[in-house]
Amino acid sequence: MNFRNTLQKSLIFDNLSHRFDHPTASEIYDDLKEQGVGIATIYRNLNLLVDEGKVIKIIDDKHISHFDIVMNKHCHFVCKNCGEIIDISPKMIFRDDMKMKVDYNNIVLSGICEKCLKKGK
Ligand SMILES: [Zn+2]
């Protein structure tokens, strides 16, 4: 991998690590296009980072991929109404004495978020 590729990969990783939403590849592209990073490069590097276990891919119920950095193990909840993606601690849904090793990062729950419930949707 040449220097330019490494640089682009770290730009993408830095962008993800400085935000708390769960952006799509094109939202990351909006941030990085001024630095000359193309959309295909972003897709390729995101997939590499997912393979390396540094980034989580979350697929929402419209089959759109969102990305998040792996800081601590967490699951995701996707609201079917507003599309918001919320981080969920595994402790909220799993017992501590479970005897199996769960891949928390791959778990996506779906339903209606608190905000939408309050609005009476
Ligand atoms: Zn919602």
Ligand SMILES: [Zn+2]
């Ligand atoms: Zn997350």
